[in-house]
Amino acid sequence: MAQTILLFRINRDKYAVVQNVCRTLGIRIIDVARKDYSQKLGTLAQIQGFTREAKKYDGPEFPAEMLIFSEMNSDQVDVFLAEYKKSGVEPIALKAVITGNNIFWTAERTQKELLREHLFMSNIYKSNM
Template identity: 40%
Template sequence: MSGKLLLFGFDSLLNVLALEAAVGPLGAEIVPVARMDYNKTLAVLAGLDADVAPVMPYSGGPLGGRMIVFCELEDQLDTLLPALRKAGAGPECLKAVLTPSNRNWSALKLYCELLREHQALGGR
């Protein structure tokens, strides 16, 4: 398996290391995203597009929660999700797959959309 998990809002090194220990043996790379990079596109953060257009560094507060974006790992979700849950990234952590539709979104836009959907489904 090759692919990346972009981590947003994981401020504790212990949380990041727990996730890395859980998915590293499965071949997935953990990429913690710095808050100042939240305005960059998801494709740039995943290393799929060159960072050609300069963007203002994000200077706002935290997202309000944690989020994981799966990049090129769609076929491994059945294996990854239980491993992440055991490592502490349960249902309160928003999760998404990088798609052609959202690849040019910023982390902020994706988080807001996922939060809206999560709330519409009653927080399940």
């Protein structure tokens, strides 16, 4: 399977940077439509054995940008992030790698978990300053 990054609600400037970095590194991009937020990560990443479910997401737009890495090891993720950082564009706060545990999560559940974790870690960091 090809290295893939799922993109959720990424602004135009960041999208252009991600697109350029992915083109350079040979990573496939899947821009996930809002209607597909109820699909499992395995389905969205087009991983064999996952099929699209009939339900469509009708909830609110995600409050934060999110990207999910699929079929990428930690070294490959680090290379992508280093190249992205060189652009000087603001980072994307919510990031995850598809694992054996979260592959069955919906995009909506993943976003909620990442947002909760991000807010928790931000508060810890701020309180330790």
